[in-house]
Amino acid sequence: MKYVDEFRDPDRARALTLEIHRLVERIDRTRGGLERPLQIMEVCGGHTHSIFRYGIHQMLPPEVEFVHGPGCPVCVLPMGRVDDCVALAERPEVIFTTFGDAMRVPGSRTSLLKAKADGADVRMVYSPLDALEIARANPHREVIFFGLGFETTMPSTAMTVLQAHAGHIENFSLFCNHITIIPTLKAILDSPDLRLDGFLGPGHVSMVIGTRVYRFIAEQYRRPITVAGFEPLDVLHSVFMVLRQIAEGRCEVENQYARIVPEDGNAQALSAIQQVFEPREFFEWRGLGSIEHSGVRIRDTFAAFDAERKFPVANLQFSDPQACQCGEVLKGLIKPHQCKVFGTACTPDRPLGALMVSSEGACAAHYRYARIDTSALTGRAVVRTGSAPAALRVQA
Amino acid sequence: MCLGIPGQIIAIHDAVNNLALVEVSGVRRLINIAFIVDEELPPAACVGDWVLVHVGFAMSRLDEAEAMHTLALLRELGEMDEAGELDELDDLRSATDTFSATGSTP
Secondary structure (H helix, E strand, C coil): CCCCHHHHCHHHHHHHHHHHHHHHHHHHHHCCCCCCCEEEEEEEHHHHHHHHHCCHHHHCCCCEEEEEEEECCCCCCCHHHHHHHHHHHCCCCEEEEECHHHCCCCCCCCCHHHHHHCCCCEEECCCHHHHHHHHHHCCCCEEEEEEEECCCCHHHHHHHHHHHHHCCCCCEEEEEEEECHHHHHHHHHHCCCCCCCEEEECHHHHHHHCCHHHHHHHHCCCCCEEECCCCHHHHHHHHHHHHHHHHCCCCCEEECCCCCCCCCCCHHHHHHHHHHEEECCEEEECCCEEEECCEEEECHHHHHHEHHHHCCCCCCCCCCCCCCCHHHHHCCCCCHHHCCCECCCECCCCCCCHHHCCCCCHHHHHHHHCCCCHHHHCCCCCCCCCCCCHHHCCCC | CCCCEEEEEEEEEECCCCEEEEEECCEEEEEECHHHCCCCCCHHHHCCCEEEEECCEEEEECCHHHHHHHHHHHHHHHHCCCCCHHHHCHHHHHHHCCHHHCCCCC
């Protein structure tokens, strides 16, 4: 496929890996040895998926490790919100529409998938516009779309609300659970035990919001960030770019994914977001707690299309199952396989925690793709294959 | 969740509602292109363009010059291997040779 295959070239990947190993040797020498591995957080769940799928974490030298960030909207959705979805879906007049990702997320009682099996009218759609079509075709039913995701997805639901408004489709509403990336990054950067050395910036969020908005990370928090594409060469190239910044003592916002991400983002998409949504004071995240201004809600102008105002929504909070350590994994305190229930009580087929549900969740990606050696099962070591090839040990 | 796939605009289906026929991985479907058109670039001017498709919307126009630039940078990095050290990286082959065999990436 055009613009995909070129970024999967195995020879280039090996060349890049070699350059990464050389850079790390250089950083190691300059600093007279590293006290701990350099930690790079990939913010986006799409990157987490790529890293495990292509085994990129295993190609890096042991001095570099990924910390899997909170950028999987399905994973950070609190159980109470899933319960609200199920309650809405169980109303007899409602057709509840959702992206496939959210179907299996466990609530405190059940998931949307189980609710569907029990008779609720839950339908998976590819686009929010498909939900609007369902509303047009079923004027006597109430069609709710489950709006979920970061700024990548927000313009599409905003546009759908605008079209519903323009077309007077009064039986359509949005259950808005959108979250925004900048307050989330701020919360991570403000955490007292922050050890991150750099960031891979979310590629598709950035095509909407642009790259300038990340300047505070470089300027105030003095961390390098490279906005990254999703193919294996994109990820390796971006890691190389972050490490090069570290080696040269720079903290800047760089853009590896310039073929898709313009510096200013997408003006039309931002305008649609602005018209329809406004920030919430707080939004609750699974595993991370409440983060100020990290969520959005529908503006008063479009209240008629807000499922939270149209229907009673309990908005209760539930704590995660005791055995579940999703929160610790999300904060980078433990690796997925170090969780007590990883691969035993919690698997992609029977997920206990949210990180095992979505293919972008760190645990599901780890379970599916990571080649785990036995030391990992005892929770001791970071998963790795063998020792680095001789050529990578460049002599000083 | 933030899955995006490159596709090519084949034809404009409905210029008023900004609907275009876009071919994504060999499959053609109607995609809303409202976010990538403006007065300077009306729908009719977009035929043949590559775009990034996300949940039924074209979210960004793929900049071919930037794609070429990134690929050129990647080639330069590979050329720094003068000592032939790369040949010794055979144990990475098992990982990298599977890259092209896999499907779409989120």
